[in-house]
Amino acid sequence: MxxxxxxxxxxxxxxxxxxxxxxxxxxxxxxxxxxxxxxxxxxxxxxxxxxxxxxxxxxxxxxxxxxxxxxxxxxxxxxxxxxxxxxxxxxxxxxxxxxxxxxxxxxxxxxxxxxxxxxxxxxxxxxxxxxxxxxxxxxxxxxxxxxxxxxxxxxxxxxxxxxxxxxxxxxxxxxxxxxxxxxxxxxxxxxxxxxxxxxxxxxxxxxxxxxxxxxxxxxxxxxxxxxxxxxxxxxxxxxxxxxxxxxxxxxxxxxxxxxxxxxxxxxxxxxxxxxxxxxxxxxxxxxxxxxxxxxxxxxxxxxxxxxxxTRFAPSVQMTDVPRSPLVVQPNENDPDNEGDTEDLDEREQRLDDKDDDENPDSRYTERKWDARIERDDEFEDSDDEEMDALLGVKKQPGAEPRRPRITDHKNPYADMAEGSLAESGTTTPLDTTLPPAAAQADQMVVDRAQAANAAVGDAIMAAKASEDPRAVQPAMGEEVASNGTQRARSPQNAPSTTAQAPVAEPEDVEMGEDDVAEPPANAPNSNNTQAGVGPTATPPTDPTVAETTTTAPEDIEMGDGAAEAKEEGRQERDAEDVQGEMKREGEAGGIN
Known part of the structure; x- marks a missing residue:
């Protein structure tokens, strides 16, 4: 690496x-x-x-x-x-x-x-x-x-x-x-x-x-x-x-x-x-x-x-790396001075083994220091930063413009179900798009249900005005099929869509009046808000509201030590980027 x-x-x-x-x-x-x-x-x-x-x-x-x-x-x-x-x-x-x-x-x-x-x-x-x-x-x-x-x-x-x-x-x-x-x-x-x-x-x-x-x-x-x-x-x-x-x-x-x-x-x-x-x-x-x-x-x-x-097929001189030793030196471990020699690879390997065998508490040899040397100006701060440090000026975290992230730009044309599926834990979401015929049929059912709801609402208001609740029953009976279809599509007590992985939605089939079961006589009227019998049904929590209330805030104040350390690291990286750009421009100017 x-x-x-x-x-x-x-x-x-x-x-x-x-x-x-x-x-x-x-x-x-x-x-x-x-x-x-x-x-x-x-x-x-x-x-x-x-x-x-x-x-x-x-x-x-x-x-x-x-x-x-x-x-x-x-x-x-x-x-x-x-x-x-x-x-x-x-x-x-x-x-x-x-x-x-x-x-x-x-x-x-x-x-x-x-x-x-x-x-x-x-x-x-x-x-x-x-x-x-x-x-x-x-x-x-x-x-x-x-x-x-x-x-x-x-x-x-x-x-x-x-x-x-x-x-x-x-x-x-x-x-x-x-x-x-x-x-x-x-x-x-x-x-x-x-x-x-x-x-x-x-x-x-x-x-x-x-x-x-x-x-x-x-x-x-x-x-x-x-x-x-x-x-x-x-x-x-x-x-x-x-x-x-x-x-x-x-x-x-x-x-x-x-x-x-x-x-x-x-x-x-x-x-x-x-x-x-x-x-x-x-x-x-x-x-x-x-x-x-x-x-x-x-x-x-x-x-x-x-x-x-460009130059046509730019060439470079290719040379074979010799397999024989580049330099032959006398072996320092030859006490009898019998003329034994060692190449550079053997010498480096012997010295590495010698360093490994040494006591880690002993002083570094010159060879060890050379192996770990770095340029003096590699991480040098600018004069302005040194002056700010002497004056005690601290840079606030987030003062510089945030670096662009790969997740900043998402595809607005991607499947709309992708987001909710990702939250539900399904790593590979299912395709919930409907064919055109099914989408058109679905829209017809929705329109019919909206018309039925409007008729029922008008009947309820008329019954309240006449103080005769029985006046509501005929209107409700006429539109029971449409309401039944709507309830089949959107049950009131359905769990939140973000709590489970959604599946492909089947095509909606319009049900006839004979297919809808009549509610029992003692069942509370869900459309009558004045009903006093039994506890009031609580509507399910809106997934978007729940998501908004449970999402942690984006800006979390970090500690002074961690924030200063992270900001110091960003400054060093930016300084290195500036030096690299100056060096690149200098090389380009010298060559061109």
Whole structure:
């Protein structure tokens, strides 16, 4: 992991747990852990599985053990060098590409996640050995990067390709831009290997996505990349409607191995998660496509122009690492001075063993200090911060604008039942949408019930005015069927919908007058509010009200110590970001 991430960041991830996270308040602010990157049990093990899978897949491609390697647990493209972001802690993609670069001159990275792959682009922003290509939603959307004009700096100028898109991108429009762009990149860049990130949040109906791709439209990208017959590392990524993500990745696995899969699903323990159709398919919705053909053509031509400015198939001198010792030195442990020698690896191993055998209470040797040295200015505070500390000025928590989170932008076109199902504990909600015919019949029943309620209300008011309760009975008898239908649909004593997982609502069948049972003579009239016999029935609590009253407040005042530590960590991270930007601009100015 430390091939890309800093030692301090990886060490923090290996130590922090939900039980001791309060003692790491400063580090949480510094490394952006805790908001949309929460601490959970088994965090570091999860990071190891994700990163290890991608690195092992890249190593197998290097050794020509396979043509395509798949790691659906990978694709965490938001993680930075020393910062977590957007549910991503360790950037397995960067680690996999670094492994590929040991044997490959050029690597192409393709990202079809709905979010911009900012972590991967940032890692290779100034090199021409890796070209990054991302098709993503751009605008008021996480992470807020990926403009068309972000093309790289220095040696990597024009080697970062960004295709900003708008809401509602469908299969036809996506194919019209994806295939020409990838074909042009293959023509100019000539990669030796491809890394494809297949984020499932670009599918239709995703909770956080805003595209309208079907399962086959998403899989068409995988099939097209595979057609170039290059060593390919296929990774997962985002996707927040799990039943659709599972369907799509299963179908794409079949495409990668050349197996066409039918719509029938085998019966397993998870079979009920794929109701109501129980098919291997994700269909698009009737969402409007905000990407006009003129807009897509304009962006595509600009990308072609940027690619034409790149060097054709940039090369790099590849040298074999010698297997023989680089330097041979006399063996210091040769008391007889018989001429025994040792190479650098043997010397380092011997010294490491010597350090391990030493008493931990003894003083550090110079070699130990050199192994743990850090730059003096790495965590240096600015003059303003030092002056504020001397004057006793404390910065209030939350004074700075809040960092964008991946959960800030949810799909308004997703299934409306998703939210209530998530609260009920059902991780994969069921589809409760009705077909058009059933929806029309349902509306007719509702209209008829509303008319019946209005007639009954008028009869009650007339009976009260004449002080003769018997006047209400004829009107109620006339509309008993409609009221019975309404009671069948909305029982008064039904439990709250947020307390149980909802199921697919069957089509409403209108009941006739003969099918409705007459109430007993001594039953209280539920419509008469003046009835004095028996206790008054209490209506069920409104789910929205209950949810409002039980939800904890968002702004919870934290202790001074934890707040100050977390704020101090944020300040250090922001200072490092500013230094990095200045360094990048300086390099770009010096080269250009």
């Amino acid at each position: 430390t091939q890309f991430h800093t030692d301090e960041y990886v060490d923090f991830l290996s130590k922090v747990t939900p039980d001791n996270m309060d003692s790491y308040a400063k580090e949480q602010g510094k490394y952006n852990v805790g908001d949309d990157c929460p601490v959970f049990d088994g965090l570091f093990e999860y990071c190891g599985i994700s990163a290890g899978g991608s690195m092992e897949g890249a190593a197998r491609l290097n050794r020509q053990k396979c043509d395509v390697a798949v790691n659906w647990a990978g694709g965490l493209h938001h993680a930075k060098k020393s910062e977590a972001s957007g549910f991503c802690y360790i950037n397995d993609i960067v680690l996999g590409i670094i492994e590929l670069l040991r044997f490959k001159s050029r690597v192409l990275y393709i990202d079809i996640d709905v979010h911009h792959g900012d972590g991967v682009e940032e890692a290779f922003y100034s090199t021409d050995r890796v070209m990054t290509c991302s098709f993503h939603k751009y605008g008021e959307y996480f992470p807020g990067t990926g403009e068309l004009r972000d093309i790289g700096v220095g040696n990597g100028k024009n080697y970062a390709v960004n295709f900003p898109l708008r809401d509602g991108m469908d299969d036809v429009a996506y194919k019209s831009v994806f295939e020409p762009i990838i074909a042009k990149i293959m023509e100019f860049f000539r990669p030796d290997a491809v890394v494809l990130q297949c984020g499932g949040d670009s599918l239709s109906g995703d909770r956080l996505g805003c595209f309208n791709l079907s399962m086959r439209g998403h899989a068409n990208c995988v099939k097209y990349v595979k057609s170039f017959n290059l060593p390919t590392l296929v990774l997962g990524g985002g996707g927040y409607t799990m039943r659709n993500v599972a369907r799509t990745w299963a179908y794409e696995t079949g495409q990668l191995v050349g197996q066409e899969m039918g719509p029938e699903l085998p019966y397993t323990d998870y079979y009920e998660y794929y109701s109501p159709d129980f098919e291997l398919d994700v269909r698009p919705s009737n969402m409007d496509n905000a990407n006009s053909p003129e807009y897509l053509e304009k962006i595509k031509l600009q990308v072609f122009e940027n690619l034409s400015r």
